[in-house]
Amino acid sequence: MRLTRAIDTCWRHGHRVRLLENGEDYFARVFEAIDAAQREVLLETFIWFEDKVGLALKERLVAAAQRGVRVHFLVDAFGSPDLSDDFLQELTTAGVQLRMYDRQPTLMGIRLNVFRRMHRKLVAIDETLAFVGGINYSADHLADFGPTAKQDYAVEVQGPVVADIVSFLRRAMVTRGTGERWEPGNEAASRKAEGPADVCFLPRDNGRRSRAIEHAYRQAFRDAKREIVIANAYFFPGYGFLRDLRAAARRGVKVQLIFQGEPDTPMALIAARWLYRYLVDAGVHIFEYCERPFHGKVAVIDEEWSTVGSSNLDPLSLSLNLEANVFIRDADFARDLRGRLGKLIDDHCKAIEPDSVPRGRFWQPLTRPVLFHVLRNFPQWAGWLPAHKPATTLVRPPDDADAPS
Structure with missing residues (x-):
């Protein structure tokens, strides 16, 4: 009963929503939004590969950070295990705040942290625009990848629920021990009605919202x-x-x-x-x-x-x-x-x-x-499966690598 009430109360009114199909639609809109960002870019993903899509995303995030936009990105370490040191260094040197979710050592080359992954795919731009879906940052979401290219969907949303998504992302990205604080945001902008749709943002966690x-x-x-x-x-x-x-x-x-x-x-x-x-x-x-x-x-x-x-x-x-x-x-x-x-x-x-x-x-x-x-x-x-408590680790630039994390 409590969960039903929570679902009923999560609805927000007054949104513009747009369906995005496959990487062709999704990457074009996300990249355009990052290029136009003026204050803040927040992202989460399960998979980020160093292919043509991943490289294009990296270039845009670096450019945004270099022009003074706050860029925060949480990436699942199991889904994105092969990002090179040079790739990560270019991001962190530019000022991108990159975090890895549950980064664990392998056992004889085998990754054991297969359960309880951070599988979300979220983007929020300037507290006014958000993207939610199932599309990762990899070239296999594009038709020219070939017969194994994936069919998938996402949604672009503007309106009051963006404030819920931004608040959620900021809480998810706080890394213990860094002393970081979020500056007050422009909540009025994200609470502005943009269209006729009602939208509910609903995350699943391993606590009260597990189902x-x-x-x-x-x-x-x-x-x-x-x-x-x-x-x-x-x-x-x-x-x-x-x-x-x-x-x-x-x-x-x-x-x-x-x-x-x-x-x-x-x-x-x-x-x-x-x-x-x-x-x-x-x-x-x-x-x-x-x-x-x-x-x-x-x-x-x-x-x-x-x-x-x-x-x-x-x-x-x-x-x-x-x-x-x-x-x-x-x-x-x-x-x-x-x-x-x-x-x-x-x-x-x-x-x-x-x-x-x-x-x-x-x-x-x-x-x-x-x-x-x-x-x-x-x-x-x-809930009985053996589990450690996953940690979110800040990836530091080379000149800060020895600082405590």
Whole structure:
């Protein structure tokens, strides 16, 4: 009940929102916004590669810092393990405040800190403009990367919720022991109404908001009247999520799910297919996107409610990783997203016919209760996994390398 109230109170009114599809849209807008920044640039990402996209981002951040813009960037150390010393030095020497999330040594070349990653992809510019989505800073989000280029989405937002995103990013980036303080911001600018959309910014953490994103989805399922369309790269959610989705289908809501048909991680498809029989028996329609790897994390309901963000619908995202989505109530945005997903279904997906989904061998009905027991209890079990407390480390310029951190 407390979490439901938190979701209800996170909504802000008066936003302009714009859907961005793939790296072509996203990088162009983010780079343009960084180039125009006058006071502050805040970013978070899971993956940052030293390819043409990563280098282009670095050049813009260096230029922004050199003209006096405060630039703060939090990067997950597991997702971005190979940034060179020269690359990092150019950033820090220019004045970019670069932080690495949970930077840990390897054991015989093996990275062990695989759980509880900082998986968010956020940008905030001058307290007036923000970007939220699933797109990393790597060339594999561009079509010219080839057959393994990823299909993905993000949203650009202006309006009062930007203040929530900025406040969240500043808290996330404070590094203990540095003595840093944030200067008072221009909150009035970010609180200014910009358009008709209602927006809720909802991060997932391993504390009080550990199930925030999942509960926002489930609340929307229960309110759905006509249609639910979900497109998600990794789908293996908890039992309650599946139960609410099936209940919607059984009361006449048209439920359509788009999964990877050509996954970058084969296990993703294997896991999702474990659930196909359970879903199609309730009337859920399933499609596999087969043109290239699907990396999106989006949904639209009744052409009114939408979500875009970093959270997959699997145990890692719903129970372990740090994630962030925006939830949007705006008919124009929802119709845009629904239209694009409809085009994917019509032109690039293979429909999974119910008759083609195997009933399974004689032992599978016996194992299904075990599977759902795992799905029901995984969020609780995840808290028992061995874990250290991840630290955020400031990457210092060479002449300050010996200072305490």
